[in-house]
Amino acid sequence: xxxxxxxxxxxxxxxxxxxxxxxxxxxxxxxxxxxxxxxxxxxxxxxxxxxxxxxxxxxxxxxxxxxxxxxxxxxxxxxxxxxxxxxxxxxxxxxxxxxxxxxxxxxxxxxxxxxxxxxxxxxxxxxxxxxxxxxxxxxxxxxxxxxxxxxxxxxxxxxxxxxxxxxxxxxxxxxxxxxxxxxxxxxxxxxxxxxxxxxxxxxxxxxxxxxxxxxxxxxxxxxxxxxxxxxxxxxxxxxxxxxxxxxxxxxxxxxxxxxxxx
Numbered sequence: 001x002x003x004x005x006x007x008x009x010x011x012x013x014x015x016x017x018x019x020x021x022x023x024x025x026x027x028x029x030x031x032x033x034x035x036x037x038x039x040x041x042x043x044x045x046x047x048x049x050x051x052x053x054x055x056x057x058x059x060x061x062x063x064x065x066x067x068x069x070x071x072x073x074x075x076x077x078x079x080x081x082x083x084x085x086x087x088x089x090x091x092x093x094x095x096x097x098x099x100x101x102x103x104x105x106x107x108x109x110x111x112x113x114x115x116x117x118x119x120x121x122x123x124x125x126x127x128x129x130x131x132x133x134x135x136x137x138x139x140x141x142x143x144x145x146x147x148x149x150x151x152x153x154x155x156x157x158x159x160x161x162x163x164x165x166x167x168x169x170x171x172x173x174x175x176x177x178x179x180x181x182x183x184x185x186x187x188x189x190x191x192x193x194x195x196x197x198x199x200x201x202x203x204x205x206x207x208x209x210x211x212x213x214x215x216x217x218x219x220x221x222x223x224x225x226x227x228x229x230x231x232x233x234x235x236x237x238x239x240x241x242x243x244x245x246x247x248x249x250x251x252x253x254x255x256x257x258x259x260x261x262x
Contacts, residue, residue, distance in 0.1 A: 169221070171195040174243045175202070181250055189256040196247035199240050205231045 002011035009020035016025055170191060171179070184192060194215065197207065201216045204225025216222040226232070236244070251259050 169202070170198055171243075174199050175237060175240050178239060179243050179246055181246065184247065184250045189251065189254070189258055192247050192251050192256065193258040196244055196251070199236070199244050199247075200231065203231075203235045 002013070003009065004011055004018040004021060004023055004025070006023040007018060007021040009018055011018065011025060017023065018025060173179075174195070187195070194212075197212055197216075201207075201219075201222055204223055206224045206227050207213045207216070208228050217224075
């Protein structure tokens with residue numbers, strides 16, 4: 001066996017260089033014993049310039065394996081879930097449509113209330129007008145309206161005769177007790193119409209309609225003190241206020257001919 005004079009590695013037969021250190025091999029100088037057996041010089045401490053460039057060379061200080069560095073397991077970040085553009089835009093459109101629908105319903109309700117009950121807004125603005133409205137219930141409630149003026153005259157004469165020719169009230173207790181709906185059911189539309197306005201006439205209220213004004217002028221107990229617009233609601237007591245509202249409610253329920261649009 002032949003051995004390299006530099007590193008002591010075994011030389012393969014016919015090789016021109018040492019496969020370990022790359023040293024050129026001279027056949028006459030190759031020893032037959034391994035390096036360190038006493039017949040070869042020790043390996044120099046300085047590394048020849050060409051060492052490390054040949055295949056198979058190992059640095060003396062790198063014979064030990066390089067320790068592995070433990071690295072923490074890599075955890076990839078969770079993917080960010082994006083909301084599709086179509087979904088967010090559809091939600092926004094749905095909210096806008098809902099708001100528009102709510103506004104439309106509210107406006108429709110307000111317009112409907114004002115159209116059906118126009119007096120509600122006027123009574124809220126001017127309570128004095130509410131008292132005057134209950135008293136005469138607008139000029140259209142008069143007995144001498146274009147529809148049924150002849151009926152008004154006949155009812156007026158009948159009521160006058162039943163009350164002993166204007167010397168008594170048609171409803172004498174409206175200022176001292178509460179009337180009931182069943183109690184008023186037996187009276188005619190004209191009687192209820194006169195009875196309701198009689199509550200105000202007893203305190204000297206005047207009336208816009210000639211039919212009402214002429215009727216109360218014919219009563220011995222009546223004396224006009226206030227115009228319809230100047231009448232103070234404060235002169236009515238609790239019985240009179242409640243009875244006036246009851247009379248008007250009964251007239252509306254039966255669809256009295258003296259109340260238009262009811």
